Amino acid sequence: MPERRRGAALEKALLDAAWEELAAHGYAxxxxxxxxxxxxxxxxxLYRRWSGRDELARAAVAxxxxxxxxxxxxxxxxxxxVLTLMREINRTRARFVxxxxxxxxxYYQETGTGPGDLFAAKHRKGADVLFDRAVARGEIDPERLSERVKSLPFDLLRHEILVTFAPAPDHVLEEIVDTIFLPLLS
Structure with missing residues (x-):
């Protein structure tokens, strides 16, 4: 008889199964x-942890x-x-995105959300560390850092990936940072 899963091991098994279902069959x-x-x-x-498929799908992606x-x-x-983080996301997550x-x-249609809503929260935490450091070094004025400005380079990277179905070339990442993002902060 298989060992009974509990706690974190059970939750991981449930989320792994949910992810496998999403990847195999899509949200539809x-x-x-x-x-x-x-x-x-x-x-x-399953229902003790997630009340419906939208909540479970969101948890599986997270x-x-x-x-x-x-x-x-x-x-x-x-x-x-920012470039280093974008390059890593580009290298490791383009296919996933x-x-x-x-x-x-x-899922987006049913819940009224979009890819930015699902993926942005994860990037925001890491990006906030970058911006906090830049403010502490005196590189940027915190008054210029709205949530939209902070998410902009990552939103543009996601857009590039979704339009081309491929990782963005490095010169595109540099263009996003140097000609669009950084000028907004100066």
Missing amino acids: KFTMDAVVQRAGTSPPV HVLDQARVEVPDTGSLRED TVMNAHLAG
């Missing part, structure tokens, strides 16, 4: 019952992003920190 065919079956558990176990966490660079300059955009189209 994503059901709580399919996740229950894939995880080898019972409906009450789980995958947490597992593939990108380290926040500290190069000593805002420009290099493209596939999930297609698989989650129904």
Whole structure:
């Protein structure tokens, strides 16, 4: 008889199963019952944690992003920190962003959200560290750092990936940072 999963191990198994269902069938065919079956558990176990498929899908995406966490660079300059972070996201997440955009189209339509809503919160925490450091070094005026300005380079990177279905070339990342983002801060 298999060992009974509990706590964090059970939650990980449920989120892994939810992610596998999303990746295999997309949100349109994503059901709580399919996740229950894939995880080898019972409906009450799943519903105690997530009340519906939209909440579970959001949790599964967050789980995958947490597992593939990108380290926040500290190069000593805002420009290099932002470029380094964008390059890492571009290198490790381009396929993920493209596939999930297609698989989650129904989720966005059903919940009235978009890719920025789902992915931005994860990037915001890391990016806030970069901006706090830049403010402390005197590189930028904190008054110029609205949430939209802080998210801009990452939003443009996501847009580039979704338009081209490929990682952005390095010269595009530099153009985003040097000709669009940094001028907003000076």
